[in-house]
Amino acid sequence: MDISKHFSQSQLAHNSSKPLYLQILEIITCKITDRTLPPGSKLPPERELANLFAVSRTTAINAYRQLELQGLIQTRIGSGTYVVDTPINSTNAVPPMSWNQLFSPHPQSPLSSILRELVSTPVSQQSISLAAGMPDPALYPFDIFTDLFHKHSSKIDLADLGHISTEGYAPLRQTLATIHCQKSTIPTIIDNLLILSGSQQGIYLISKIFLQPGDCVIVESPTYIGAIQVFHSAGVRILTLPSNTSLPLALLEDYLIRYRPKLFYIIPTFQNPNGRVMPLNERQELLRLAARHQLIIVEDDPYSELYYNEPPPPSLKDMDHHNIVIHLGTFSKTLFPGLRTGWMVAPPPVINRIALEKQYVDLHSNNLSQWLLHLFLKGDVLQTHLIQMRKEYKKRRDTMANSIRRECGSFLDFSLPTGGFYLWCKLNTEVTSPTLLHEATKNGVSFVPGEAFYTDRSNFKELRLCFATHPEKKLQEGIKRLAKTLYSLNQKQEHQALENNSSTRPMI
């Protein structure tokens, strides 16, 4: 049988990066698997195959060699090359993996698309991102960490670099427990404290040990995107409490009675994104109400040390006489996020159960970070660093605020936060934040649109600007670009409105 006709339509891509022998291999494999070449078919001799595809004889030999290795063909000495009866050991002979069908079911967070868009929007080197909630890399106390490493690395107990307990490096846990005790009348001992790979991991582990699909949780609205995503992925029902003004305790109580939620995730101090600080009396009332209804309070507290006027009120954990608060802390904002070190303070039964769950995820957090952080905290340099950061970030906050007032006029409203990283702005124009982001990115500046912080994506008039990541000059330039975008979009909209008005015709 002349089978050369089966290859007459097959073209090789000579300018492809894929070698020619592999292209021939794929063509023949396809013909074998779709039975165009049934078992027993005799294949052309190497020289003929080379002529058919206009390639060298070596290329043809290589293609046959690979096919033979894959068990698809067989050379019989003195007879020729044949398709084998039952193709074995062939990765090409089996259908491709259908990964999407094999994933376990997972509720898709509606925020994923916003974040994907934000991440996938092409940004140039010169672009200024006011989006990420990151400290400025130029302010990382890296030289102190380098010195500590050099001074102490010869004295390190190498056993500390092996596997350690899931709860974390004991000296660091003890130091953090002591720091908590210094701020509170409620004692914190090492058994109350577990080291996390960032506070985000804490939110995830809390959701794993307490929540199942159908449960209810309460969050503030707006709130931290990372928490919303975790709760979405847990398949729970999310109830929201407005967080721009004082906490609506009556609505909270209504939720508690009506839905019996498992937990309330809250950022009481320098809230992300709106910067709000919950006053002391509200904290007391919240704790009273929560205790009465057996509601777990998850207090996420990354920003409380970054205050620019008075220190904020004590944390909920520091007032937790009923043992209902799970507190999350992190070094991501005060030092640097790459340390991936946060911690949880909670009653021992919670710590034990979290440790069990954490074991499934990463056995324990990074030892080197924990060892260095312990040295850093012991050396008492944290306070000096924090004093510098408060001074620097306060300047940056004021620079950004003044630039907005100067450049954006009445288009952007905000109230000055007394700590944290963000200005939470309201758009006073027809322009929406997604449209503004789309155009602003082209003009070399980006931010997070407000809708990302809501569970129902209902808000298109707010945006979050981070003032911590860049020095003052860059912040001023970023706001200039934002203002330019805002004015040009506004003008466009006014034009459009005029045109629409003038082109109105009676309907007949």
Ligand SMILES: Cc1ncc(COP(=O)(O)O)c(C=O)c1O
């Ligand atoms: C409120 C809040 N919680 C948690 C995190 C995550 O912090 P970490 O880097 O410790 O995981 C962030 C970071 O932006 C945050 O703003």
